[in-house]
Amino acid sequence: MAGQKTKIFDYTAYSLPTEGSAGFTGSWRSKRPVIVDAKCTKCNLCWLYCPEGTIIRVKGKIPIIDLTYCKGCGVCANECPSKAINMEDESKWLSK
Amino acid sequence: MVTINELTDDEFLLKGNSSCAGCGATMAIRWVLKILGKNTVLVMPAGCVSVFQGMFPASAFGVPVIDSSFGAQSSISAGLAAAYKVKGKKINIVTLAGDGGTGDIGLHAVSAAAERGDDVLYICYDNEAYMNTGVQRSSLTPYGAKTGTNPEGKMEWKKNLPLIMAAHNITYVATASVGFPFDLMRKVKKAASLSGFRYIHILTPCPPGWGTAENLAAELGRLAVRCGIFPLFEVEKGKLTLHKVSSRLPVSKYFEVQRRFEGLTEEQLKYIQSRVDEELAYLEQLEKITSKVSKAE
Numbered sequence: 001m002a003g004q005k006t007k008i009f010d011y012t013a014y015s016l017p018t019e020g021s022a023g024f025t026g027s028w029r030s031k032r033p034v035i036v037d038a039k040c041t042k043c044n045l046c047w048l049y050c051p052e053g054t055i056i057r058v059k060g061k062i063p064i065i066d067l068t069y070c071k072g073c074g075v076c077a078n079e080c081p082s083k084a085i086n087m088e089d090e091s092k093w094l095s096k
Numbered sequence: 097m098v099t100i101n102e103l104t105d106d107e108f109l110l111k112g113n114s115s116c117a118g119c120g121a122t123m124a125i126r127w128v129l130k131i132l133g134k135n136t137v138l139v140m141p142a143g144c145v146s147v148f149q150g151m152f153p154a155s156a157f158g159v160p161v162i163d164s165s166f167g168a169q170s171s172i173s174a175g176l177a178a179a180y181k182v183k184g185k186k187i188n189i190v191t192l193a194g195d196g197g198t199g200d201i202g203l204h205a206v207s208a209a210a211e212r213g214d215d216v217l218y219i220c221y222d223n224e225a226y227m228n229t230g231v232q233r234s235s236l237t238p239y240g241a242k243t244g245t246n247p248e249g250k251m252e253w254k255k256n257l258p259l260i261m262a263a264h265n266i267t268y269v270a271t272a273s274v275g276f277p278f279d280l281m282r283k284v285k286k287a288a289s290l291s292g293f294r295y296i297h298i299l300t301p302c303p304p305g306w307g308t309a310e311n312l313a314a315e316l317g318r319l320a321v322r323c324g325i326f327p328l329f330e331v332e333k334g335k336l337t338l339h340k341v342s343s344r345l346p347v348s349k350y351f352e353v354q355r356r357f358e359g360l361t362e363e364q365l366k367y368i369q370s371r372v373d374e375e376l377a378y379l380e381q382l383e384k385i386t387s388k389v390s391k392a393e
């Protein structure tokens with residue numbers, strides 16, 4: 001096949017970057033992180049420490065937690081220097 | 097120095113992957129990839145990370161990944177490094193393996209790559225056992241920790257892999273912990289700016305394997321350093337720099353919160369404390385001695 005360009009990917013199975021490769025991991029959660037707005041200093045340390053990267057930081061605003069994928073580990077609540085994140089029982093939210 | 101504001105909002109380890117809640121390795125790799133950016137290729141053997149990488153056709157990584165057989169990761173990255181060199185492309189080739197893949201099964205190829213000076217950044221995430229297969233002992237499991245294959249607690253001391261790598265006289269060796277993200281990211285940034293074989297050993301607590309609460313990964317990373325169990329140091333051009341801990345905590349503070357260390361006797365605790373003290377004293381001596389070394393390039 002001299003001189004012929006081969007597109008290697010046409011013949012190779014390869015995976016593509018996908019959010020939710022393990023499904024909606026938010027369903028694993030038994031505790032839900034809830035940010036108390038009044039206490040949050042917008043330092044974004046929760047965004048930094050969240051292992052999942054499910055916290056979205058917004059310049060000058062309080063971060064947003066993506067509950068579709070948040071696994072409820074509580075790392076964010078543990079690392080928040082202002083103790084602005086409460087881990088609340090998921091069941092309480094479900095009945096709301 | 098790395099500051100929180102200069103970090104990218106781009107994610108290269110995508111959410112909704114199958115890593116356990118509160119996983120320390122996920123935390124570390126997310127930061128590592130934020131520093132390295134999309135100009136990166138990962139080579140990974142079997143391990144937790146190759147599990148939460150996901151199943152075909154989905155990948156949890158935003159950068160290309162090559163899965164290698166267990167132990168062959170360094171051989172594959174050697175070939176990649178050579179190929180990119182021929183192509184004239186500057187890409188971060190990163191070998192990402194666990195403590196078992198690096199210290200047990202892959203050690204021969206890792207050592208060979210270090211000796212050749214392959215242009216590769218090797219990241220070892222150390223969760224101190226074979227975790228994704230259900231917690232079996234590795235040579236990096238610490239003394240006294242219980243695993244599936246050591247129900248009574250391991251009787252041997254943890255292999256000092258970072259110093260073994262430093263003995264290869266490679267460009268850069270560093271230890272890092274998820275308890276100190278900015279220190280970790282500074283080291284990754286520095287390693288990425290160098291060429292040759294670079295090795296970073298990251299302590300990544302594993303809540304299910306260590307028997308801890310899910311929210312403790314970063315805290316355990318801090319405790320391990322503050323108790324002197326996992327000293328942070330860098331070895332550059334043969335010079336060792338030790339990160340000093342001002343008021344060291346007793347090792348029991350670190351053990352208290354982990355079920356794998358349940359039932360350690362007073363004598364065992366004393367033994368661990370004295371060995372930890374000795375190892376720190378040894379590193380301090382090394383720092384002194386190597387400060388005078390000026391290695392010929």
Ligand code: SF4
Binds near residue numbers: 041047082085
């Ligand atoms: S860590 Fe706490 S104070 Fe900082 S942004 Fe997050 S919730 Fe707000």
Ligand code: SF4
Binds near residue numbers: 050054055072118
């Ligand atoms: S609970 Fe865990 S996964 Fe959810 S936002 Fe907090 S750190 Fe992230």
